[in-house]
Ligand SMILES: Nc1ncnc2c1ncn2[C@@H]1O[C@H](COP(=O)(O)OP(=O)(O)OP(=O)(O)O)[C@@H](O)[C@H]1O
């Protein structure tokens with residue numbers, strides 16, 4: 001028998017009930033289905049209120065679903081939460097720890113709570129301080145740490161039980177770009193060096209594009225699309241932008257009819273075309289202009305990023 005997937009969820013639903021005297025029902029997940037194979041980095045990308053934290057909290061056994069099923073490493077999150085907790089951990093970019101405790105103390109407490117004892121615990125805490133480059137701050141009270149150090153500590157805390165599945169809720173939220181880059185590198189290294197499966201949520205397209213093998217777009221509690229960054233870009237057909245400066249600007253009319261050219265317009269002295277695939281169409285485009293005797297003074301190609309895909313999907 002092969003290994004079960006890291007995560008298997010089927011038709012997951014969750015609503016929140018709040019308010020008094022008039023009760024409000026706020027749906028957070030409206031039937032979400034997907035699975036995550038072991039050993040991958042999987043990103044849930046979505047705007048505020050999409051349901052990301054709700055979904056991850058159910059998988060980390062912190063919340064119960066209303067309907068549907070969720071299995072983590074082969075165990076049902078409702079029926080076998082303890083089995084799930086032993087092998088999973090979650091870290092939030094918005095984590096908070098007691099202000100007066102130091103990183104070493106915080107890691108020690110969470111390792112104790114995870115049932116790690118004696119010498120193994122001491123060795124593991126020290127290894128985590130090294131892994132996340134916290135050693136120089138091991139004795140500094142939590143309240144005096146910078147946001148980047150707090151985030152690294154939150155990540156270290158989620159590794160105390162050496163989880164097979166690491167769940168990260170917005171691991172780089174609110175960080176400077178250079179600090180984010182380091183945290184992303186540490187996340188990528190965990191998968192590479194330990195084979196840890198990583199399920200992360202983010203609303204940064206760049207983060208999903210850089211880190212993840214697979215991405216799902218979540219909005220209003222529903223999955224709008226799923227795939228790797230390239231296949232999503234291809235499927236949503238946002239196209240590549242080709243921007244040209246031509247000796248004869250009127251020549252742009254001729255380009256419109258070429259195969260693979262989705263749109264073309266002349267703007268501020270430049271000819272702006274959208275083609276389905278620049279690598280495939282550029283040779284034809286240039287040959288056509290050359291044969292027509294139109295000189296090309298400048299040429300720029302920009303590939304769409306996930307942002308364009310996301311805007312397209314959110315329409
Ligand atoms: N404890 C709660 N009580 C009531 N409503 C809630 C609660 N938690 C979440 N919600 C609602 O459920 C929906 C999904 O929220 P969730 O926090 O999962 O979204 P998110 O994708 O994590 O958003 P963000 O990017 O802002 O973190 C939202 O409409 C939110 O208002």
Ligand SMILES: [Mg+2]
Pocket residue numbers: 052053054169
């Ligand atoms: Mg959230």
